[in-house]
Amino acid sequence: MSFLPEALRLSQTPLQLHFEAVSGNDVRRIVGQEHVDAAGFLALLSPAAAPHLEAMGRRAHALTLRNFGRTISLFTPLYVSNHCANHCRYCGFAAPNTIPRSQLSLDEVRAEGQAIASTGLKHLLLLTGEAPRKAGVEYLEACVRVLRPLFPSISLEVYPMETADYARLVQAGVDGLTVFQETYDPVLYAQLHPAGPKRDYTFRLNTPQRGAEAGMRVVNIGALLGLTDWRQEIYATGLHAAWLQKRYPGVDVAVSLPRMRPHAGAFQPACVVSDRELVQAMTALRIFLPRLSITISTREAPDFRDNILPLGVTRMSAGVSTAVGGHAKPAETGQFEISDSRSVAEMKESLRKRGYQTIFKDWEPMEGSA
Amino acid sequence: MNHTDIFEIGGKRLGSRLFTGTGKYGNDALIAPVCESSGSEVITVALRRVDLDGKVDNVMRHIPPHMTLLPNTSGARNADEAVRIARLARAMGCGDWIKIEVISDNRYLLPDGYETAKATQILARDGFVVLPYMNPDLYVARSLADAGAAAIMPLGAPIGTNRGLRTEEMIRILIEEMELPIIVDAGIGTPSQACQAMEMGAAACLVNTAIATAADPVLMGRAFGRAVAAGREAWLAGPGAVATLAQASSPLTGFLDQTEGAS
16 A cells, blocks of 8 residues: 555646636635545646635634643754765765765764753654665664753654664654655656655655654645645645545644745745745645644745744654754854744744744654653 | 542542543643642543643643542553553553553444453453443443443543434433443533533543633533533432423323222
8 A cells, every 4th residue: 555556646647637627606605614535625726726825814813722722832953974876866965065064973972962952842844865884773872862961852864764773763763754845746756866865756655654654743745835836746645645644544644835946056936936826735735634733844934934834733843953963063064054044032023923823842752761 | 529429439439529631722721720620639641642741742731739640541442452551551650540442443433342342351350440431331341340340431422523322212211221420421511511421420520622622621620510510519419300201280190080989
Protein backbone atom coordinates (compact mmCIF):
# COMPACT_ATOMS: atom_id res chain seq x y z
CA MET A 1 0.00 0.00 0.00
CA SER A 2 1.44 3.31 -1.11
CA PHE A 3 0.39 6.78 -2.21
CA LEU A 4 2.30 6.18 -5.48
CA PRO A 5 -0.63 5.08 -7.71
CA GLU A 6 -2.61 8.12 -6.59
CA ALA A 7 0.37 10.46 -7.16
CA LEU A 8 0.95 9.05 -10.65
CA ARG A 9 -2.74 9.30 -11.52
CA LEU A 10 -2.75 12.91 -10.34
CA SER A 11 0.31 13.80 -12.37
CA GLN A 12 -1.47 12.59 -15.50
CA THR A 13 -4.69 14.45 -14.76
CA PRO A 14 -4.51 18.10 -15.78
CA LEU A 15 -6.61 20.04 -13.33
CA GLN A 16 -7.42 22.79 -15.82
CA LEU A 17 -10.61 21.12 -17.08
CA HIS A 18 -11.83 20.55 -13.53
CA PHE A 19 -11.07 24.15 -12.62
CA GLU A 20 -13.02 25.47 -15.60
CA ALA A 21 -16.13 23.66 -14.36
CA VAL A 22 -16.04 25.40 -10.96
CA SER A 23 -18.39 28.35 -10.44
CA GLY A 24 -18.45 31.00 -7.73
CA ASN A 25 -21.62 29.39 -6.43
CA ASP A 26 -19.84 26.05 -6.05
CA VAL A 27 -17.15 27.75 -3.97
CA ARG A 28 -19.70 29.49 -1.72
CA ARG A 29 -21.52 26.21 -1.16
CA ILE A 30 -18.32 24.29 -0.36
CA VAL A 31 -17.08 26.93 2.07
CA GLY A 32 -20.30 26.41 4.05
CA GLN A 33 -20.07 22.60 4.14
CA GLU A 34 -19.25 20.77 7.36
CA HIS A 35 -17.11 18.18 5.55
CA VAL A 36 -15.26 19.01 2.36
CA ASP A 37 -14.20 16.13 0.11
CA ALA A 38 -11.37 15.98 -2.44
CA ALA A 39 -13.58 17.47 -5.17
CA GLY A 40 -14.45 20.35 -2.87
CA PHE A 41 -10.76 20.85 -2.04
CA LEU A 42 -10.00 21.03 -5.76
CA ALA A 43 -12.70 23.67 -6.22
CA LEU A 44 -11.23 25.76 -3.38
CA LEU A 45 -7.87 25.72 -5.19
CA SER A 46 -9.41 26.84 -8.49
CA PRO A 47 -9.07 30.34 -9.94
CA ALA A 48 -12.84 30.63 -9.44
CA ALA A 49 -12.26 30.55 -5.67
CA ALA A 50 -9.87 33.51 -5.70
CA PRO A 51 -12.62 36.15 -5.36
CA HIS A 52 -13.92 34.26 -2.30
CA LEU A 53 -10.72 34.46 -0.30
CA GLU A 54 -12.33 36.41 2.56
CA ALA A 55 -15.05 33.76 3.03
CA MET A 56 -12.42 31.01 2.87
CA GLY A 57 -10.31 32.92 5.39
CA ARG A 58 -13.20 33.22 7.83
CA ARG A 59 -14.02 29.55 7.57
CA ALA A 60 -10.35 28.58 7.94
CA HIS A 61 -10.05 30.82 10.98
CA ALA A 62 -13.10 29.32 12.68
CA LEU A 63 -11.84 25.78 12.08
CA THR A 64 -8.34 26.60 13.30
CA LEU A 65 -9.66 28.28 16.43
CA ARG A 66 -11.89 25.33 17.24
CA ASN A 67 -9.18 22.74 16.73
CA PHE A 68 -6.03 24.51 17.91
CA GLY A 69 -7.17 27.61 19.79
CA ARG A 70 -5.14 30.81 19.68
CA THR A 71 -1.82 29.04 19.96
CA ILE A 72 1.30 28.69 17.82
CA SER A 73 3.97 26.08 18.49
CA LEU A 74 7.51 27.30 17.96
CA PHE A 75 10.52 25.28 16.84
CA THR A 76 13.87 25.99 15.27
CA PRO A 77 16.04 24.08 12.81
CA LEU A 78 19.52 22.91 13.77
CA TYR A 79 21.76 22.18 10.78
CA VAL A 80 24.39 19.65 11.84
CA SER A 81 25.87 18.82 8.42
CA ASN A 82 25.70 20.27 4.92
CA HIS A 83 27.60 17.52 3.10
CA CYS A 84 25.38 16.39 0.28
CA ALA A 85 25.57 13.99 -2.64
CA ASN A 86 22.45 15.28 -4.32
CA HIS A 87 22.25 17.61 -7.28
CA CYS A 88 18.91 19.28 -6.54
CA ARG A 89 18.95 22.17 -9.00
CA TYR A 90 17.14 24.54 -6.62
CA CYS A 91 19.12 23.92 -3.41
CA GLY A 92 22.01 25.92 -1.95
CA PHE A 93 23.52 22.78 -0.40
CA ALA A 94 23.57 20.77 -3.70
CA ALA A 95 26.81 18.88 -4.37
CA PRO A 96 27.98 20.99 -7.35
CA ASN A 97 27.75 24.24 -5.34
CA THR A 98 31.15 25.34 -4.03
CA ILE A 99 30.27 26.30 -0.50
CA PRO A 100 32.17 25.53 2.70
CA ARG A 101 31.14 22.04 3.87
CA SER A 102 31.16 21.01 7.47
CA GLN A 103 29.71 18.65 10.00
CA LEU A 104 29.40 19.39 13.70
CA SER A 105 31.24 17.31 16.26
CA LEU A 106 29.09 16.09 19.14
CA ASP A 107 30.59 18.82 21.34
CA GLU A 108 29.58 21.38 18.75
CA VAL A 109 26.11 19.84 18.57
CA ARG A 110 25.84 20.20 22.34
CA ALA A 111 26.97 23.85 22.16
CA GLU A 112 24.42 24.58 19.43
CA GLY A 113 21.72 22.81 21.43
CA GLN A 114 22.56 24.82 24.53
CA ALA A 115 22.51 28.09 22.58
CA ILE A 116 19.05 27.21 21.21
CA ALA A 117 17.70 25.92 24.53
CA SER A 118 18.76 29.17 26.24
CA THR A 119 16.11 30.96 24.16
CA GLY A 120 13.41 28.77 25.72
CA LEU A 121 12.75 26.60 22.67
CA LYS A 122 11.86 22.96 23.39
CA HIS A 123 11.05 21.63 19.93
CA LEU A 124 13.98 21.07 17.60
CA LEU A 125 14.26 20.13 13.93
CA LEU A 126 17.56 18.41 13.16
CA LEU A 127 18.79 18.82 9.57
CA THR A 128 21.51 17.39 7.36
CA GLY A 129 22.15 17.10 3.65
CA GLU A 130 22.15 13.64 2.09
CA ALA A 131 25.53 12.08 2.80
CA PRO A 132 24.86 8.94 4.82
CA ARG A 133 28.54 7.96 4.88
CA LYS A 134 29.33 11.19 6.75
CA ALA A 135 26.10 11.84 8.65
CA GLY A 136 24.75 8.30 8.97
CA VAL A 137 22.22 6.79 11.36
CA GLU A 138 24.91 6.31 14.04
CA TYR A 139 25.88 9.98 13.88
CA LEU A 140 22.25 11.12 14.02
CA GLU A 141 21.55 8.77 16.90
CA ALA A 142 24.53 10.22 18.79
CA CYS A 143 23.30 13.78 18.07
CA VAL A 144 19.84 12.88 19.40
CA ARG A 145 21.29 11.42 22.60
CA VAL A 146 23.23 14.66 23.15
CA LEU A 147 20.21 16.85 22.43
CA ARG A 148 17.47 14.83 24.14
CA PRO A 149 18.11 16.23 27.65
CA LEU A 150 17.62 19.74 26.24
CA PHE A 151 14.62 19.14 23.97
CA PRO A 152 11.51 17.07 24.73
CA SER A 153 10.68 16.95 21.02
CA ILE A 154 13.19 16.30 18.23
CA SER A 155 12.20 15.99 14.59
CA LEU A 156 14.42 15.00 11.68
CA GLU A 157 14.70 16.59 8.27
CA VAL A 158 17.45 14.50 6.79
CA TYR A 159 17.39 12.02 3.92
CA PRO A 160 14.92 9.20 3.30
CA MET A 161 15.75 6.11 5.33
CA GLU A 162 14.43 2.60 5.72
CA THR A 163 11.78 1.92 8.37
CA ALA A 164 14.25 0.06 10.60
CA ASP A 165 16.57 3.10 10.71
CA TYR A 166 13.68 5.35 11.62
CA ALA A 167 12.60 2.91 14.32
CA ARG A 168 16.11 3.02 15.76
CA LEU A 169 16.03 6.83 15.84
CA VAL A 170 12.57 6.80 17.43
CA GLN A 171 14.05 4.58 20.10
CA ALA A 172 16.81 7.14 20.62
CA GLY A 173 14.24 9.87 21.17
CA VAL A 174 13.16 11.24 17.79
CA ASP A 175 9.42 11.83 17.57
CA GLY A 176 8.93 13.67 14.29
CA LEU A 177 9.87 13.39 10.63
CA THR A 178 9.86 16.15 8.03
CA VAL A 179 10.30 15.19 4.39
CA PHE A 180 9.27 17.30 1.41
CA GLN A 181 8.48 15.65 -1.89
CA GLU A 182 9.56 18.97 -3.48
CA THR A 183 7.36 18.23 -6.51
CA TYR A 184 4.73 15.52 -6.96
CA ASP A 185 5.25 15.62 -10.75
CA PRO A 186 7.55 12.63 -11.51
CA VAL A 187 8.79 14.08 -14.81
CA LEU A 188 9.76 17.41 -13.30
CA TYR A 189 11.17 15.57 -10.29
CA ALA A 190 13.56 13.65 -12.57
CA GLN A 191 14.67 16.90 -14.23
CA LEU A 192 15.31 18.66 -10.95
CA HIS A 193 17.22 15.77 -9.37
CA PRO A 194 19.61 14.73 -12.13
CA ALA A 195 22.04 12.84 -9.87
CA GLY A 196 22.42 11.53 -6.36
CA PRO A 197 20.27 9.19 -4.26
CA LYS A 198 17.39 11.67 -4.25
CA ARG A 199 16.68 10.72 -7.89
CA ASP A 200 14.42 7.95 -6.59
CA TYR A 201 10.96 9.56 -6.69
CA THR A 202 9.15 6.53 -5.29
CA PHE A 203 11.48 5.95 -2.34
CA ARG A 204 11.07 9.59 -1.34
CA LEU A 205 7.29 9.55 -1.84
CA ASN A 206 6.94 6.57 0.49
CA THR A 207 9.18 8.10 3.17
CA PRO A 208 6.40 9.65 5.29
CA GLN A 209 4.65 6.30 5.57
CA ARG A 210 7.88 4.53 6.54
CA GLY A 211 8.27 7.13 9.27
CA ALA A 212 4.71 6.58 10.45
CA GLU A 213 5.24 2.83 10.50
CA ALA A 214 8.42 3.30 12.54
CA GLY A 215 6.44 5.10 15.26
CA MET A 216 6.99 8.77 14.42
CA ARG A 217 4.37 10.86 16.22
CA VAL A 218 4.51 13.76 13.74
CA VAL A 219 5.03 13.49 9.99
CA ASN A 220 5.45 16.77 8.11
CA ILE A 221 5.21 16.79 4.31
CA GLY A 222 5.30 19.52 1.68
CA ALA A 223 6.02 20.63 -1.86
CA LEU A 224 8.52 23.36 -2.66
CA LEU A 225 6.26 26.05 -4.08
CA GLY A 226 7.64 27.72 -7.16
CA LEU A 227 8.91 24.65 -9.03
CA THR A 228 5.69 24.29 -11.03
CA ASP A 229 1.95 25.12 -10.90
CA TRP A 230 1.18 25.56 -7.19
CA ARG A 231 -2.46 24.45 -7.50
CA GLN A 232 -1.41 21.04 -8.79
CA GLU A 233 1.22 20.71 -6.06
CA ILE A 234 -1.06 21.76 -3.21
CA TYR A 235 -3.80 19.45 -4.45
CA ALA A 236 -1.34 16.54 -4.42
CA THR A 237 0.03 17.59 -1.02
CA GLY A 238 -3.48 17.76 0.47
CA LEU A 239 -4.42 14.35 -0.91
CA HIS A 240 -1.14 12.90 0.37
CA ALA A 241 -1.84 14.35 3.82
CA ALA A 242 -5.40 12.97 3.79
CA TRP A 243 -4.06 9.58 2.69
CA LEU A 244 -1.58 9.56 5.58
CA GLN A 245 -4.22 10.68 8.11
CA LYS A 246 -6.53 7.89 7.05
CA ARG A 247 -3.94 5.12 7.14
CA TYR A 248 -2.06 6.32 10.21
CA PRO A 249 -4.77 7.90 12.38
CA GLY A 250 -2.43 8.05 15.39
CA VAL A 251 0.04 10.25 13.52
CA ASP A 252 -0.12 14.04 13.64
CA VAL A 253 0.16 14.90 9.94
CA ALA A 254 1.57 18.32 9.15
CA VAL A 255 2.05 20.26 5.92
CA SER A 256 4.61 22.98 5.25
CA LEU A 257 4.12 25.63 2.59
CA PRO A 258 7.68 26.62 1.63
CA ARG A 259 7.90 29.27 -1.08
CA MET A 260 11.18 29.42 -2.98
CA ARG A 261 13.69 32.03 -1.87
CA PRO A 262 16.91 33.24 -3.50
CA HIS A 263 19.85 30.88 -2.86
CA ALA A 264 23.48 30.23 -3.84
CA GLY A 265 22.67 28.30 -7.06
CA ALA A 266 21.57 29.95 -10.31
CA PHE A 267 18.17 28.25 -10.35
CA GLN A 268 15.23 30.59 -10.13
CA PRO A 269 11.57 29.69 -9.49
CA ALA A 270 9.54 28.62 -12.53
CA CYS A 271 6.50 30.35 -11.11
CA VAL A 272 6.20 32.86 -8.32
CA VAL A 273 3.45 32.12 -5.81
CA SER A 274 1.87 35.40 -4.72
CA ASP A 275 0.74 36.17 -1.18
CA ARG A 276 -2.90 35.85 -2.24
CA GLU A 277 -2.18 32.46 -3.77
CA LEU A 278 -0.37 31.22 -0.68
CA VAL A 279 -3.34 32.27 1.43
CA GLN A 280 -5.69 30.47 -0.94
CA ALA A 281 -3.54 27.34 -0.69
CA MET A 282 -3.43 27.47 3.11
CA THR A 283 -7.11 28.19 3.69
CA ALA A 284 -8.12 25.47 1.20
CA LEU A 285 -5.94 22.98 3.07
CA ARG A 286 -7.43 24.01 6.43
CA ILE A 287 -11.02 23.71 5.17
CA PHE A 288 -10.28 20.30 3.60
CA LEU A 289 -8.36 18.94 6.63
CA PRO A 290 -9.45 20.77 9.81
CA ARG A 291 -7.05 18.81 12.08
CA LEU A 292 -3.99 19.27 9.84
CA SER A 293 -0.97 20.96 11.40
CA ILE A 294 0.31 23.74 9.14
CA THR A 295 3.91 24.93 9.37
CA ILE A 296 5.13 28.32 8.15
CA SER A 297 8.87 28.91 8.12
CA THR A 298 11.05 32.02 8.28
CA ARG A 299 11.23 31.97 4.51
CA GLU A 300 8.23 34.27 4.85
CA ALA A 301 8.51 37.92 5.88
CA PRO A 302 7.53 39.03 9.42
CA ASP A 303 4.49 41.09 8.37
CA PHE A 304 3.12 38.32 6.20
CA ARG A 305 3.68 35.72 8.92
CA ASP A 306 1.87 37.91 11.42
CA ASN A 307 -1.04 38.54 9.07
CA ILE A 308 -1.66 34.90 8.20
CA LEU A 309 -1.72 33.75 11.84
CA PRO A 310 -5.52 33.45 12.05
CA LEU A 311 -5.86 31.67 8.70
CA GLY A 312 -4.68 28.21 9.65
CA VAL A 313 -1.07 28.30 10.86
CA THR A 314 -0.28 26.09 13.85
CA ARG A 315 3.54 25.93 13.90
CA MET A 316 6.27 28.39 13.12
CA SER A 317 10.03 28.44 13.20
CA ALA A 318 11.83 31.25 14.97
CA GLY A 319 15.37 32.28 15.87
CA VAL A 320 16.52 30.54 12.70
CA SER A 321 19.93 29.98 11.16
CA THR A 322 20.06 27.79 8.04
CA ALA A 323 23.86 27.44 8.27
CA VAL A 324 25.72 24.59 9.98
CA GLY A 325 26.64 25.71 13.48
CA GLY A 326 24.91 29.07 13.03
CA HIS A 327 23.46 29.28 16.54
CA ALA A 328 26.62 29.26 18.65
CA LYS A 329 28.93 31.14 16.25
CA PRO A 330 28.59 33.59 13.31
CA ALA A 331 26.80 31.98 10.37
CA GLU A 332 28.35 30.90 7.10
CA THR A 333 26.41 30.21 3.90
CA GLY A 334 22.93 28.94 4.70
CA GLN A 335 20.74 26.56 2.71
CA PHE A 336 18.43 29.43 1.83
CA GLU A 337 18.02 33.02 2.91
CA ILE A 338 15.47 33.70 5.57
CA SER A 339 13.08 36.66 5.58
CA ASP A 340 12.02 36.66 9.20
CA SER A 341 15.08 37.05 11.39
CA ARG A 342 13.18 37.76 14.61
CA SER A 343 14.55 36.18 17.76
CA VAL A 344 12.46 33.77 19.80
CA ALA A 345 11.70 36.50 22.36
CA GLU A 346 10.67 38.93 19.61
CA MET A 347 8.50 36.28 18.00
CA LYS A 348 6.80 35.50 21.30
CA GLU A 349 6.10 39.18 21.91
CA SER A 350 4.80 39.61 18.39
CA LEU A 351 2.44 36.64 18.82
CA ARG A 352 1.28 38.00 22.15
CA LYS A 353 0.40 41.35 20.57
CA ARG A 354 -1.75 39.49 18.05
CA GLY A 355 -3.56 37.60 20.81
CA TYR A 356 -1.68 34.33 20.30
CA GLN A 357 -0.06 32.16 22.91
CA THR A 358 3.36 30.76 22.11
CA ILE A 359 3.61 27.04 22.85
CA PHE A 360 7.17 26.03 23.59
CA LYS A 361 6.61 22.54 24.94
CA ASP A 362 3.89 20.32 23.56
CA TRP A 363 5.32 16.87 24.06
CA GLU A 364 6.50 14.75 26.96
CA PRO A 365 8.98 12.10 25.88
CA MET A 366 8.09 8.74 27.35
CA GLU A 367 10.96 6.45 26.48
CA GLY A 368 12.29 4.57 29.47
CA SER A 369 10.09 6.33 32.02
CA ALA A 370 7.57 3.59 32.91
CA MET B 1 -27.82 26.68 46.67
CA ASN B 2 -28.86 23.42 48.20
CA HIS B 3 -26.45 22.83 51.06
CA THR B 4 -27.17 19.12 51.17
CA ASP B 5 -26.06 18.73 47.56
CA ILE B 6 -22.60 17.34 48.19
CA PHE B 7 -20.29 16.64 45.26
CA GLU B 8 -17.37 14.48 46.19
CA ILE B 9 -14.76 12.79 44.03
CA GLY B 10 -11.80 10.82 45.28
CA GLY B 11 -12.60 11.88 48.84
CA LYS B 12 -12.51 15.57 47.90
CA ARG B 13 -15.57 17.76 48.35
CA LEU B 14 -16.08 20.21 45.51
CA GLY B 15 -18.07 23.44 45.56
CA SER B 16 -18.44 23.77 41.80
CA ARG B 17 -19.60 21.25 39.24
CA LEU B 18 -17.77 22.97 36.39
CA PHE B 19 -14.33 21.64 35.50
CA THR B 20 -12.19 23.82 33.26
CA GLY B 21 -9.05 23.41 31.16
CA THR B 22 -5.80 25.13 30.20
CA GLY B 23 -5.58 24.55 26.44
CA LYS B 24 -6.16 26.87 23.48
CA TYR B 25 -5.97 30.17 25.37
CA GLY B 26 -4.54 33.09 23.41
CA ASN B 27 -2.79 34.02 26.63
CA ASP B 28 -2.26 31.72 29.62
CA ALA B 29 -2.65 34.75 31.88
CA LEU B 30 -6.42 34.34 31.29
CA ILE B 31 -6.47 31.01 33.15
CA ALA B 32 -6.54 32.47 36.66
CA PRO B 33 -9.30 35.04 35.98
CA VAL B 34 -11.38 32.30 34.29
CA CYS B 35 -10.96 30.08 37.36
CA GLU B 36 -12.24 32.95 39.45
CA SER B 37 -15.14 34.04 37.24
CA SER B 38 -16.35 30.49 36.63
CA GLY B 39 -16.01 29.36 40.23
CA SER B 40 -14.42 26.16 38.95
CA GLU B 41 -12.25 24.25 41.43
CA VAL B 42 -10.89 21.52 39.16
CA ILE B 43 -8.68 22.24 36.17
CA THR B 44 -7.26 19.82 33.65
CA VAL B 45 -3.80 20.29 32.15
CA ALA B 46 -2.05 18.22 29.50
CA LEU B 47 1.14 16.85 30.99
CA ARG B 48 2.76 17.23 27.56
CA ARG B 49 2.48 21.00 28.03
CA VAL B 50 3.87 21.05 31.57
CA ASP B 51 7.43 22.30 31.71
CA LEU B 52 8.53 22.84 35.26
CA ASP B 53 11.99 23.96 34.08
CA GLY B 54 10.56 26.20 31.38
CA LYS B 55 12.45 29.48 31.23
CA VAL B 56 9.78 31.33 29.30
CA ASP B 57 6.76 29.06 29.32
CA ASN B 58 5.23 27.24 32.24
CA VAL B 59 1.48 26.82 32.21
CA MET B 60 1.52 25.68 35.85
CA ARG B 61 2.49 29.18 36.93
CA HIS B 62 -0.94 30.41 35.83
CA ILE B 63 -3.02 27.90 37.80
CA PRO B 64 -4.25 29.33 41.12
CA PRO B 65 -3.07 27.27 44.12
CA HIS B 66 -6.58 26.45 45.37
CA MET B 67 -7.43 24.54 42.19
CA THR B 68 -7.47 20.75 42.20
CA LEU B 69 -5.16 19.69 39.41
CA LEU B 70 -6.47 17.10 36.96
CA PRO B 71 -3.50 16.25 34.73
CA ASN B 72 -4.52 14.51 31.51
CA THR B 73 -2.73 12.00 29.34
CA SER B 74 -3.23 13.85 26.04
CA GLY B 75 -0.85 12.36 23.48
CA ALA B 76 -1.14 8.80 24.82
CA ARG B 77 -1.96 6.36 22.03
CA ASN B 78 -2.35 3.25 24.18
CA ALA B 79 -2.73 2.15 27.79
CA ASP B 80 1.01 1.84 28.32
CA GLU B 81 1.65 5.46 27.28
CA ALA B 82 -1.25 6.69 29.44
CA VAL B 83 0.20 4.87 32.45
CA ARG B 84 3.66 6.33 31.79
CA ILE B 85 2.26 9.86 31.53
CA ALA B 86 0.19 9.43 34.72
CA ARG B 87 3.22 8.27 36.65
CA LEU B 88 5.29 11.15 35.27
CA ALA B 89 2.56 13.56 36.37
CA ARG B 90 2.64 12.17 39.88
CA ALA B 91 6.45 12.26 39.96
CA MET B 92 6.34 15.90 38.86
CA GLY B 93 4.15 16.78 41.82
CA CYS B 94 0.84 17.11 39.97
CA GLY B 95 -1.04 14.99 42.52
CA ASP B 96 -2.98 11.73 42.29
CA TRP B 97 -5.83 12.76 40.07
CA ILE B 98 -5.55 11.70 36.44
CA LYS B 99 -7.84 12.13 33.47
CA ILE B 100 -7.13 9.32 31.08
CA GLU B 101 -7.23 10.23 27.41
CA VAL B 102 -6.14 7.43 25.11
CA ILE B 103 -6.55 8.61 21.54
CA SER B 104 -4.99 7.08 18.49
CA ASP B 105 -7.11 8.90 15.94
CA ASN B 106 -5.96 12.42 15.23
CA ARG B 107 -8.78 13.12 12.79
CA TYR B 108 -11.68 12.82 15.21
CA LEU B 109 -9.86 12.54 18.55
CA LEU B 110 -12.16 9.75 19.67
CA PRO B 111 -11.04 7.81 22.75
CA ASP B 112 -10.12 4.13 22.66
CA GLY B 113 -12.40 2.45 25.22
CA TYR B 114 -10.46 -0.79 25.49
CA GLU B 115 -7.07 0.84 26.12
CA THR B 116 -8.71 3.36 28.46
CA ALA B 117 -10.13 0.55 30.61
CA LYS B 118 -6.72 -1.17 30.75
CA ALA B 119 -5.01 2.04 31.87
CA THR B 120 -7.78 2.74 34.39
CA GLN B 121 -7.28 -0.62 36.05
CA ILE B 122 -3.51 -0.22 36.36
CA LEU B 123 -3.68 3.35 37.67
CA ALA B 124 -6.56 2.76 40.09
CA ARG B 125 -4.52 -0.07 41.63
CA ASP B 126 -1.63 2.41 41.82
CA GLY B 127 -3.75 4.65 44.02
CA PHE B 128 -4.68 7.24 41.40
CA VAL B 129 -8.07 8.94 41.34
CA VAL B 130 -8.89 7.97 37.78
CA LEU B 131 -11.30 9.94 35.61
CA PRO B 132 -11.44 8.29 32.19
CA TYR B 133 -12.57 10.16 29.07
CA MET B 134 -14.73 7.87 26.96
CA ASN B 135 -17.24 7.42 24.22
CA PRO B 136 -20.61 7.04 25.98
CA ASP B 137 -21.05 3.29 25.80
CA LEU B 138 -22.68 1.44 28.66
CA TYR B 139 -20.44 -1.62 28.41
CA VAL B 140 -17.27 0.47 28.43
CA ALA B 141 -18.65 2.49 31.37
CA ARG B 142 -19.25 -0.72 33.32
CA SER B 143 -15.75 -1.99 32.63
CA LEU B 144 -14.33 1.39 33.72
CA ALA B 145 -16.34 1.18 36.95
CA ASP B 146 -15.09 -2.38 37.51
CA ALA B 147 -11.54 -1.16 36.83
CA GLY B 148 -11.79 1.35 39.67
CA ALA B 149 -12.65 4.66 37.98
CA ALA B 150 -13.70 7.48 40.33
CA ALA B 151 -16.03 9.01 37.74
CA ILE B 152 -16.90 8.50 34.08
CA MET B 153 -16.33 11.26 31.53
CA PRO B 154 -18.36 10.67 28.38
CA LEU B 155 -18.02 13.00 25.41
CA GLY B 156 -20.96 15.13 24.32
CA ALA B 157 -19.42 15.49 20.87
CA PRO B 158 -15.87 15.08 19.55
CA ILE B 159 -13.29 17.22 21.42
CA GLY B 160 -13.15 20.84 20.43
CA THR B 161 -16.16 20.75 18.11
CA ASN B 162 -18.50 22.84 20.28
CA ARG B 163 -21.33 20.82 18.73
CA GLY B 164 -23.24 20.23 21.94
CA LEU B 165 -24.81 17.11 23.39
CA ARG B 166 -24.85 14.99 20.26
CA THR B 167 -24.62 11.85 22.38
CA GLU B 168 -27.48 12.89 24.67
CA GLU B 169 -29.39 9.60 24.59
CA MET B 170 -26.28 7.54 25.35
CA ILE B 171 -25.27 9.86 28.19
CA ARG B 172 -28.78 9.64 29.59
CA ILE B 173 -28.41 5.86 29.77
CA LEU B 174 -25.09 6.19 31.61
CA ILE B 175 -26.68 8.60 34.10
CA GLU B 176 -29.53 6.17 34.67
CA GLU B 177 -27.44 3.02 34.93
CA MET B 178 -24.14 3.99 36.52
CA GLU B 179 -23.61 4.74 40.16
CA LEU B 180 -20.42 6.69 39.49
CA PRO B 181 -20.64 10.42 38.80
CA ILE B 182 -21.06 11.15 35.08
CA ILE B 183 -19.06 14.20 34.03
CA VAL B 184 -19.82 15.35 30.51
CA ASP B 185 -16.53 16.16 28.83
CA ALA B 186 -15.90 17.54 25.34
CA GLY B 187 -18.18 19.00 22.75
CA ILE B 188 -20.11 21.42 24.96
CA GLY B 189 -20.16 24.67 23.01
CA THR B 190 -22.55 26.94 24.89
CA PRO B 191 -23.68 27.46 28.49
CA SER B 192 -27.20 26.30 27.55
CA GLN B 193 -25.78 22.92 26.49
CA ALA B 194 -23.93 22.58 29.80
CA CYS B 195 -27.14 23.49 31.59
CA GLN B 196 -28.98 20.83 29.60
CA ALA B 197 -26.44 18.17 30.61
CA MET B 198 -26.86 19.13 34.26
CA GLU B 199 -30.66 19.09 33.99
CA MET B 200 -30.35 15.53 32.72
CA GLY B 201 -28.57 14.60 35.92
CA ALA B 202 -24.91 14.82 34.94
CA ALA B 203 -22.74 15.26 38.03
CA ALA B 204 -20.53 17.89 36.38
CA CYS B 205 -19.29 19.25 33.05
CA LEU B 206 -15.77 19.83 31.79
CA VAL B 207 -15.55 22.79 29.42
CA ASN B 208 -12.36 24.07 27.80
CA THR B 209 -12.58 25.03 24.11
CA ALA B 210 -15.83 26.97 24.42
CA ILE B 211 -14.34 29.13 27.18
CA ALA B 212 -10.74 29.42 25.95
CA THR B 213 -11.67 30.38 22.38
CA ALA B 214 -14.49 32.79 23.29
CA ALA B 215 -13.92 36.44 22.49
CA ASP B 216 -14.09 37.12 26.23
CA PRO B 217 -13.05 33.93 28.05
CA VAL B 218 -13.52 35.43 31.53
CA LEU B 219 -17.13 36.40 30.83
CA MET B 220 -17.80 33.07 29.12
CA GLY B 221 -16.33 31.28 32.15
CA ARG B 222 -18.78 33.07 34.39
CA ALA B 223 -21.66 32.21 32.06
CA PHE B 224 -20.70 28.51 32.16
CA GLY B 225 -20.34 28.56 35.95
CA ARG B 226 -23.85 29.95 36.30
CA ALA B 227 -25.35 27.64 33.66
CA VAL B 228 -23.91 24.55 35.35
CA ALA B 229 -25.20 25.69 38.75
CA ALA B 230 -28.63 26.50 37.29
CA GLY B 231 -28.85 23.13 35.55
CA ARG B 232 -27.94 21.37 38.78
CA GLU B 233 -30.59 23.27 40.73
CA ALA B 234 -33.18 22.45 38.07
CA TRP B 235 -32.32 18.76 38.37
CA LEU B 236 -32.51 18.92 42.17
CA ALA B 237 -35.81 20.79 41.96
CA GLY B 238 -37.30 17.98 39.88
CA PRO B 239 -38.89 19.60 36.86
CA GLY B 240 -42.60 19.02 36.27
CA ALA B 241 -43.56 16.24 33.91
CA VAL B 242 -43.42 17.32 30.30
CA ALA B 243 -46.59 16.53 28.39
CA THR B 244 -45.97 15.32 24.86
CA LEU B 245 -49.64 15.64 23.86
CA ALA B 246 -52.17 18.26 24.70
CA GLN B 247 -54.81 17.04 27.19
CA ALA B 248 -57.55 15.79 24.92
CA SER B 249 -61.04 17.12 25.70
CA SER B 250 -62.50 13.73 24.77
CA PRO B 251 -60.06 11.27 26.36
CA LEU B 252 -59.78 7.85 24.76
CA THR B 253 -60.39 6.23 28.14
CA GLY B 254 -63.22 8.55 29.10
CA PHE B 255 -65.77 5.82 28.38
CA LEU B 256 -64.55 3.93 31.43
CA ASP B 257 -65.84 6.68 33.70
CA GLN B 258 -69.13 6.69 31.86
CA THR B 259 -69.62 2.92 31.98
CA GLU B 260 -68.60 2.84 35.65
CA GLY B 261 -71.00 5.67 36.38
CA ALA B 262 -73.83 3.88 34.56
CA SER B 263 -73.46 0.60 36.36
